Amino acid sequence: xxxxxxxxxxxxxxxxxVFTATLVGCANMETRAKRRxxxxxxxxxxxxxxxxACDGKPRCVIAGAIxxxxxxxxxxxxxxxxDQSNIAHMLDNTRSVAPxxxxxxxxxxxxxxRGLQCGNTNKVIASxxxxxxxxxxxxxxxxxxxxxxxxxxxxxxxxVICKGEDGKWHEQVxxxxxx
Numbered sequence: 001x002x003x004x005x006x007x008x009x010x011x012x013x014x015x016x017x018v019f020t021a022t023l024v025g026c027a028n029m030e031t032r033a034k035r036r037x038x039x040x041x042x043x044x045x046x047x048x049x050x051x052x053a054c055d056g057k058p059r060c061v062i063a064g065a066i067x068x069x070x071x072x073x074x075x076x077x078x079x080x081x082x083d084q085s086n087i088a089h090m091l092d093n094t095r096s097v098a099p100x101x102x103x104x105x106x107x108x109x110x111x112x113x114r115g116l117q118c119g120n121t122n123k124v125i126a127s128x129x130x131x132x133x134x135x136x137x138x139x140x141x142x143x144x145x146x147x148x149x150x151x152x153x154x155x156x157x158x159x160v161i162c163k164g165e166d167g168k169w170h171e172q173v174x175x176x177x178x179x
Contacts, residue, residue: 043069139163 046068132140140162 134162 043065046064046066048064132142134140140160142158142160144156144158
């Protein structure tokens with residue numbers, strides 16, 4: 001009977017520790033320093049939950065602290081990896097290709113001869129290919145791009161994009177020329 005009560009309390013400690021570590025980890029995801037603080041808070045809350053649930057028995061306090069720290073560490077590691085992925089995504093300015101400035105006229109909805117709709121940003125949907133240096137010194141790469149056609153449909157197409165003088169990526173028009 002005593003063992004069953006002890007196990008029930010230990011399960012309560014584990015559940016409370018997981019819950020608090022998750023809350024603390026999610027609430028402190030802005031910076032790594034805050035995440036570290038979140039892990040420490042998870043450790044403290046887990047050990048306090050263990051103390052309260054098991055009338056201060058050392059095993060429950062230790063179990064709560066360990067579970068809180070482990071879950072908090074897992075959450076922090078996941079959030080750190082997610083932050084790094086988001087930063088890499090933001091720094092990769094090939095994710096969207098600048099509108100084709102070579103389209104004729106000032107009307108944003110005018111069309112070029114190949115049917116691409118001007119004035120829209122084409123979204124790169126696959127990782128860019130390797131960088132290719134053109135004879136002119138321009139940096140270009142091939143990408144799988146979501147292109148908006150004149151009839152309003154979206155098509156996935158291979159597209160060569162080059163970095164223009166403005167620092168943005170543009171669709172390659174001919175040989176070395178970009179938008």
